[in-house]
Amino acid sequence: MKHIVKIISLLVAISAxxxxxxxxSLISPDYPLMLPVYLVVSLxxxxxxxxxxxxxxxxxxxxxxxxxxQDIIEAKTFLRQKGVDIGSN
Amino acid sequence: MGDEVTKKNKYSIxxxxxxxxxNIALIVYLIFKHxxxxxxxxxxxxDGSPDGTQEIVKQLQQVYGEDRILLRARPKKLGLGxxxxxxxxxxxxxxxxxxxxxxSHHPKYxxxxxxxxxxxxxxxxxxxxxxxxxxVHGWTLMRKLTSRGANVLAQTLLWPGVSDLTGSFRLYxxxxxxxxxxxxxxxxxxxxxxxxxxxxxxxxxIEEVPITFVDRVYGSSKLGGSEIVEYLKGLLYLxxxx
Ligand SMILES: Nc1nc2c(ncn2[C@@H]2O[C@H](COP(=O)(O)OP(=O)(O)O)[C@@H](O)[C@H]2O)c(=O)[nH]1
Numbered sequence: 491m492k493h494i495v496k497i498i499s500l501l502v503a504i505s506a507x508x509x510x511x512x513x514x515s516l517i518s519p520d521y522p523l524m525l526p527v528y529l530v531v532s533l534x535x536x537x538x539x540x541x542x543x544x545x546x547x548x549x550x551x552x553x554x555x556x557x558x559x560q561d562i563i564e565a566k567t568f569l570r571q572k573g574v575d576i577g578s579n
Numbered sequence: 580m581g582d583e584v585t586k587k588n589k590y591s592i593x594x595x596x597x598x599x600x601x602n603i604a605l606i607v608y609l610i611f612k613h614x615x616x617x618x619x620x621x622x623x624x625x626d627g628s629p630d631g632t633q634e635i636v637k638q639l640q641q642v643y644g645e646d647r648i649l650l651r652a653r654p655k656k657l658g659l660g661x662x663x664x665x666x667x668x669x670x671x672x673x674x675x676x677x678x679x680x681x682x683s684h685h686p687k688y689x690x691x692x693x694x695x696x697x698x699x700x701x702x703x704x705x706x707x708x709x710x711x712x713x714x715v716h717g718w719t720l721m722r723k724l725t726s727r728g729a730n731v732l733a734q735t736l737l738w739p740g741v742s743d744l745t746g747s748f749r750l751y752x753x754x755x756x757x758x759x760x761x762x763x764x765x766x767x768x769x770x771x772x773x774x775x776x777x778x779x780x781x782x783x784x785i786e787e788v789p790i791t792f793v794d795r796v797y798g799s800s801k802l803g804g805s806e807i808v809e810y811l812k813g814l815l816y817l818x819x820x821x
Contacts, residue, residue, distance in 0.1 A: 551713075
């Protein structure tokens with residue numbers, strides 16, 4: 491099953507649930523009527539939140555860049571000894 | 580998993596290069612430094628780099644042996660996806676590692692990939708930058724933002740089951756990579772995403788190991804402008820075809 495089909499089925503299921511809710515609603519129908527809007531808004535918020543949290547906790551590795559510099563020096567020394575033409579400095 | 584224990588594994592490390600004269604020498608040194616008790620070969624797919632990358636590769640062959648370093652050049656720049664396919668044709672190992680030459684993928688993680696594969700019997704081990712012990716260095720806030728946004732979007736829409744979709748530091752069982760590479764058509768970043776999403780849909784066992792990603796020190800990145808548009812198109816394409 492293509493993934494888009496899964497997503498559409500999910501949306502259809504949610505809509506069915508919503509229509510069911512609208513029809514059987516014991517309380518005033520205004521409340522369930524707004525549900526899809528809430529759903530979209532909360533989905534958007536979830537997305538923004540995930541991006542925000544992800545951004546704040548973005549793992550970084552400044553020490554790695556220093557380690558890499560050491561590795562580069564080590565590699566250059568070795569390669570130069572072996573006569574590999576890696577240029578000066 | 581039985582065959583992995585009885586038969587000795589061989590790893591073919593495919594490194595595509597375009598103007599990586601200095602980097603290729605450094606990375607080959609680091610690969611040999613970190614892969615001690617493993618049988619492996621390095622396959623360099625160079626697309627006719629004008630900076631003389633191939634001369635350096637030939638010198639490296641003198642140092643490390645022509646059977647350990649294979650130069651499989653192509654006449655002109657034909658793109659990354661086909662470079663992997665080209666390298667794969669010459670791979671003699673039962674496992675294949677794909678990594679960039681620009682040192683953003685550090686060879687010191689290779690043992691972790693191999694260990695993870697042996698422990699879990701996975702068909703694919705993929706490096707992830709988005710976990711605590713992993714990470715990136717040298718990215719601007721903008722790059723982090725697009726990366727996060729792209730990731731959240733892809734996770735929400737595709738449910739891929741892997742945390743880092745666009746990273747390209749990966750170990751594949753050779754037969755699996757051969758099968759995947761033929762079913763993937765995208766270019767650039769989307770290619771990496773397509774590979775892992777299709778693999779996941781096909782039910783292959785995928786494992787992750789944390790890696791760090793230090794933005795390239797030497798040379799310049801060859802990816803330009805309309806990346807975001809391409810990415811969104813790729814996402815849609817994957818929604819409808821996987
Ligand atoms: N053979 C080959 N290698 C390429 C080509 N384009 C990029 N590369 C190599 O692929 C790796 C990653 O490329 P790069 O443009 O730096 O991507 P980025 O650093 O992820 O933005 C490097 O090792 C490049 O030398 C190409 O057209 N052909």
